[in-house]
Amino acid sequence: MTLQNNGLAEDGVNLRLNFSTIKRPSYPSRCLHFLSSVKKDAEASIGDGNAPTSPLSLNILIAGAGLGGLASAVALARRGHKVTIFEQASILGEVGAGIQIPSNSARLLLRWGLGPYLTDIAVEPESIAIRRWKNGDLIGWTQLIPDFRRSFGAPYYVIHRAHLHDALHKLAMKLGVKVELASTVVDYDLDAPSLTLENGSVHYGDLVIGADGLKSKARAKILGGVDDPPKLAGFAAYRATVNVEKMKSDPDTAWILTKPGLNLWTGNLRHVMTYTIASGKAFNVVLSHPEDSDPSTWKQETAMDDMRTHFAGWDYRLMKIINMIDKTLKWPIMSGTPLRTWVAPSYKCLILGDAAHTMVPYMSQGAAMAVEDGAALGEILSHIHSHDELPAAIKLFEKIRMERSYQMQEASLLNGKVWHFPDGPLQQARDEGMRPEVEGKHFIESPNQWSDPVTQHWSYGYDAEDTAREAWFKRKKEQEQKNGTKIK
Numbered sequence: 150m151t152l153q154n155n156g157l158a159e160d161g162v163n164l165r166l167n168f169s170t171i172k173r174p175s176y177p178s179r180c181l182h183f184l185s186s187v188k189k190d191a192e193a194s195i196g197d198g199n200a201p202t203s204p205l206s207l208n209i210l211i212a213g214a215g216l217g218g219l220a221s222a223v224a225l226a227r228r229g230h231k232v233t234i235f236e237q238a239s240i241l242g243e244v245g246a247g248i249q250i251p252s253n254s255a256r257l258l259l260r261w262g263l264g265p266y267l268t269d270i271a272v273e274p275e276s277i278a279i280r281r282w283k284n285g286d287l288i289g290w291t292q293l294i295p296d297f298r299r300s301f302g303a304p305y306y307v308i309h310r311a312h313l314h315d316a317l318h319k320l321a322m323k324l325g326v327k328v329e330l331a332s333t334v335v336d337y338d339l340d341a342p343s344l345t346l347e348n349g350s351v352h353y354g355d356l357v358i359g360a361d362g363l364k365s366k367a368r369a370k371i372l373g374g375v376d377d378p379p380k381l382a383g384f385a386a387y388r389a390t391v392n393v394e395k396m397k398s399d400p401d402t403a404w405i406l407t408k409p410g411l412n413l414w415t416g417n418l419r420h421v422m423t424y425t426i427a428s429g430k431a432f433n434v435v436l437s438h439p440e441d442s443d444p445s446t447w448k449q450e451t452a453m454d455d456m457r458t459h460f461a462g463w464d465y466r467l468m469k470i471i472n473m474i475d476k477t478l479k480w481p482i483m484s485g486t487p488l489r490t491w492v493a494p495s496y497k498c499l500i501l502g503d504a505a506h507t508m509v510p511y512m513s514q515g516a517a518m519a520v521e522d523g524a525a526l527g528e529i530l531s532h533i534h535s536h537d538e539l540p541a542a543i544k545l546f547e548k549i550r551m552e553r554s555y556q557m558q559e560a561s562l563l564n565g566k567v568w569h570f571p572d573g574p575l576q577q578a579r580d581e582g583m584r585p586e587v588e589g590k591h592f593i594e595s596p597n598q599w600s601d602p603v604t605q606h607w608s609y610g611y612d613a614e615d616t617a618r619e620a621w622f623k624r625k626k627e628q629e630q631k632n633g634t635k636i637k
């Protein structure tokens with residue numbers, strides 16, 4: 150958020166100037182955050198879905214209608230671009246159960262007008278509790294309500310993936326996005342630009358986006374034919390939902406449903422993340438554990454027994470929940486490494502979402518980064534006036550999104566280390582570091598990245614549209630200074 154957006158302009162050294170011209174510090178500081186409370190209500194600033202349309206309307210083709218493809222389509226269509234998505238599946242949907250929508254993503258989605266579609270399906274948890282594997286003792290604590298809305302101007306939601314996907318699809322439809330199903334993209338012409346479908350049809354646009362997930366075909370093409378795909382991260386996750394009626398019937402499991410919250414049990418190389426979804430009608434469980442074997446050798450038939458064996462001896466209340474699972478799916482945990490580029494030399498074709506920055510799910514930010522990608526692209530493209538400006542816009546998009554998403558990739562890997570210490574000195578020091586937040590005492594740092602004030606602000610306070618806009622105008626100013634001209 151810029152203070153200029155609040156109607157506050159930059160001043161010089163004269164301390165007696167009007168207070169409304171307080172300059173935003175160039176150093177990392179939140180000392181002026183209180184000013185946002187003067188600026189209407191933070192919720193009101195989220196907006197009603199409307200945005201100024203772009204002076205140049207582009208014809209944009211997207212491969213993939215996952216969360217990233219749909220979010221990008223919404224971000225672009227609301228700016229007046231014509232968007233068509235080509236999706237290989239014949240029916241739209243999402244695999245897996247729950248997904249977290251952290252505040253940095255929720256703020257954008259609400260600003261785009263997704264709010265009405267989330268009513269009654271998104272859950273806003275009160276807190277995140279980190280628990281000891283053996284007995285469920287509280288070792289870490291993040292207060293989400295009211296802290297996250299107050300600090301970051303947006304809620305932290307959890308939701309069923311299918312519901313989020315459906316909401317984005319409905320909003321995309323409302324904005325005029327065309328979604329072509331059963332349309333597998335088999336090739337790209339990076340210069341035209343165009344994409345070719347399995348049925349041989351060729352589709353041309355001004356910009357082609359590969360939002361085709363971690364097994365992306367567009368990525369290899371953009372990398373000059375030599376792919377750099379995400380690798381197995383040494384972990385797999387069992388994903389499941391538990392019937393809440395069953396849980397309510399046992400006091401050892403009913404307690405967890407009394408308030409909507411995220412509960413994370415952590416232990417040696419393993420963790421279990423839980424939360425309610427579907428307005429409290431379903432309970433989502435993700436059980437992460439070490440796994441080095443090739444996913445093609447996995448037997449989904451033995452997954453239930455394997456899952457229970459992995460967590461044998463953990464908190465008996467958690468074990469009761471695990472024993473209530475009827476079916477589960479074992480899922481590989483993958484991570485990419487920073488790619489050389491996301492953009493074709495023509496600047497007319499790019500990748501985003503998991504295709505560009507697959508990350509382990511331990512910051513719960515993979516889809517959020519895809520939403521931010523769409524937001525940044527929509528924002529930057531809304532400032533260009535001619536096709537000649539496209540290369541500069543796409544170059545800037547790549548720069549700011551690479552920096553942000555690869556830092557998030559790093560933060561996600563770090564949680565995979567810090568959560569998984571075996572009992573011993575590191576685990577004890579970590580738990581000691583989180584003790585103040587558990588005891589409600591003041592703290593200025595925490596091994597819990599949801600709570601650590603610096604990480605928290607970086608992670609949830611980030612506004613992808615503001616950042617993109619500021620970067621575009623900074624670049625424009627630099628160009629003007631360099632050329633001694635004024636650009637439109």
Ligand SMILES: Cc1cc2nc3c(=O)[nH]c(=O)nc-3n(C[C@H](O)[C@H](O)[C@H](O)COP(=O)(O)OP(=O)(O)OC[C@H]3O[C@@H](n4cnc5c(N)ncnc54)[C@H](O)[C@@H]3O)c2cc1C
Pocket residue numbers: 212213214215216217218235236237238247248249250332333334335360361362363365366386388435480481482501502503504510513514515516517518519
């Ligand atoms: C266990 C787990 C938990 C997670 N939890 C969270 C969380 O809490 N919060 C969060 O933000 N993220 C989370 N993530 C990450 C998140 O799921 C992904 O980052 C996100 O779904 C990626 O979206 P995407 O659209 O880029 O890719 P995908 O969801 O993979 O979508 C790609 C789409 O492209 C289509 N496609 C592929 N190839 C072609 C082709 N050739 N032609 C046409 N269509 C094609 C596919 O069918 C698919 O629809 C989690 C991930 C895992 C594994």
